[in-house]
Amino acid sequence: MNNALSLVNVSLEYPDGGSTLKALDSVDLVVGRGEFLSLVGPSGSGKSSLLAVAATLIKPTAGLVVIDGQDVSGLKEAERTALRRDKVGIIFQQPNLLPALTAVEQLLIREHLRGKPLKDARRKAVELLDVVGLSATMHKRPHQLSGGQRQRVNIARALMGSPTVLLVDEPTAALDHERSESIVRLLRKVTDDFRTATVMVTHDTEFLPLTDAVATMRDGRISRASVPSILPN
Numbered sequence: 630m631n632n633a634l635s636l637v638n639v640s641l642e643y644p645d646g647g648s649t650l651k652a653l654d655s656v657d658l659v660v661g662r663g664e665f666l667s668l669v670g671p672s673g674s675g676k677s678s679l680l681a682v683a684a685t686l687i688k689p690t691a692g693l694v695v696i697d698g699q700d701v702s703g704l705k706e707a708e709r710t711a712l713r714r715d716k717v718g719i720i721f722q723q724p725n726l727l728p729a730l731t732a733v734e735q736l737l738i739r740e741h742l743r744g745k746p747l748k749d750a751r752r753k754a755v756e757l758l759d760v761v762g763l764s765a766t767m768h769k770r771p772h773q774l775s776g777g778q779r780q781r782v783n784i785a786r787a788l789m790g791s792p793t794v795l796l797v798d799e800p801t802a803a804l805d806h807e808r809s810e811s812i813v814r815l816l817r818k819v820t821d822d823f824r825t826a827t828v829m830v831t832h833d834t835e836f837l838p839l840t841d842a843v844a845t846m847r848d849g850r851i852s853r854a855s856v857p858s859i860l861p862n
């Protein structure tokens with residue numbers, strides 16, 4: 630199946646006083662392998678809710694989430710966790726790196742905690758740090774890295790599990806313009822090279838042309854447009 634991520638008629642409701650608030654309202658979305666989608670929309674429109682549902686962190690109230698051909702809704706909690714680990718990479722705005730660990734150790738800690746042999750993982754970690762341009766800084770700790778470098782470690786770490794789906798929440802919010810652009814370019818390259826289905830929530834409309842398509846959210850509803858149609862002439 631080519632559609633790495635599908636949301637079919639997905640709704641998510643939260644209790645809101647005596648009534649309910651629809652954070653997601655009948656959302657349909659399909660993202661293929663190697664596709665880089667931007668997700669934009671005003672604050673409170675449902676972007677983070679969509680990422681959380683796609684990441685299988687929150688169960689929708691209604692609708693289907695299909696990842697790499699597998700319907701997530703019928704899975705037990707342990708199966709969802711395993712699917713998330715094997716298929717989904719998540720990149721948050723703040724890298725949340727562990728202060729005591731070097732860049733390469735940040736990529737290995739999960740394997741280490743799971744008691745996995747580290748030889749292959751170490752080779753992969755070194756390769757990924759090369760992909761994100763951090764070969765020379767792989768033994769540095771977070772406080773020795775710039776904000777952009779920390780975000781690169783974050784991206785490399787998300788790729789350790791060879792995810793099919795890459796979910797990225799405002800990766801440039803804490804960065805200046807130049808570093809922001811290089812991070813979005815890196816996400817473009819990663820999407821192309823690793824054929825991930827990448828969804829990036831962003832407020833940086835100037836970088837939208839680096840992505841394949843733009844979905845706009847408003848009041849929990851989604852509309853999808855090609856990149857040029859939402860850019861000013």
Ligand SMILES: Nc1ncnc2c1ncn2[C@@H]1O[C@H](COP(=O)(O)OP(=O)(O)OP(=O)(O)O)[C@@H](O)[C@H]1O
Nearest residue numbers: 643650651652670671672673674675676677678679
């Ligand atoms: N845990 C929750 N409980 C109740 N309501 C929630 C919860 N999480 C989100 N909401 C509500 O759901 C709606 C969508 O929120 P969401 O965080 O998905 O929007 P967003 O587009 O990501 O906003 P932002 O750009 O500010 O992060 C908002 O009205 C929000 O208040």
